Amino acid sequence: MDDKDRQIISMLQNNGRLPLSRIADIIGFSVMGVKKRVEKLESKGLMHVRAMLNVEKLGINLAIIAMEMENAEAIENVVEKFKECPRVLRFFVTTGAYNLFAIVIAEDYHTLESMSLERCSLRNQKGIRRFEIYPVQDVFYSSFFDIGVIPKKTREDAPCGVFCGECTRYRAERCVGCPTTVYYRGVL
Structure with missing residues (x-):
């Protein structure tokens, strides 16, 4: 990782949706140069851009x-x-x-x-x-x-193997259930 890589990472940490063209303007690279740097950082497992909540x-x-x-x-x-x-x-x-x-x-x-x-x-x-x-x-x-975040709640059992439908706390509405299951009643 060199100084340009650090600049790119820093900008994407502040705004993961920052256009590559804007990054290119700031660091003095072409858009393709920034794109290659980002792809290289990702392919080496040094960086990953994703949504956070x-x-x-x-x-x-x-x-x-x-x-x-x-x-x-x-x-x-x-x-x-x-x-x-x-x-x-x-x-x-x-x-x-x-x-x-x-x-x-x-x-x-x-x-x-x-x-x-x-x-x-x-x-x-x-x-x-x-x-x-x-x-x-x-x-x-x-x-x-x-x-x-699991967009479609299709599982009956949670990934850990537990079935929320049998849980007394879930049935008493003292748990919202596992976010992966059809039983889930939370915000995720």
Whole structure:
């Protein structure tokens, strides 16, 4: 990455829809030169441009979950099981007492509570010794997050294998369900 690449990345971070012609004018390249740089950065896996959502405007709650896992296999199993879960934004493996962290989203407090109590929760997975959930009160700098939106809700079961229609919390309207399923009643 050189200075021109950094300029391109910086401009796209500020506005992912900035026309390549405008970037070209600013850095003194042709449009084709900028296009090739962007394609090269993307093909090398150094950059990816995508839509992000404002959690504050959507009323989405964030939480950080700290888990002490028994071993590396338990970590791998949890990460694999939840890799398609739209509520888990990211997993982080660390070397501290809590060795797996997750950033998760929920539309309301009851759904967040379901994420720590029900069969679909991270807490109920094999290999977890300790589990703590920290609801995020304030977000600083930017409230835009990379949240997966599923345009068509066609699944009966959630990607983790749980069926929302059988959940007592869902039936009692204390959870909005999984955003991938036909049972979902949230904003995503």
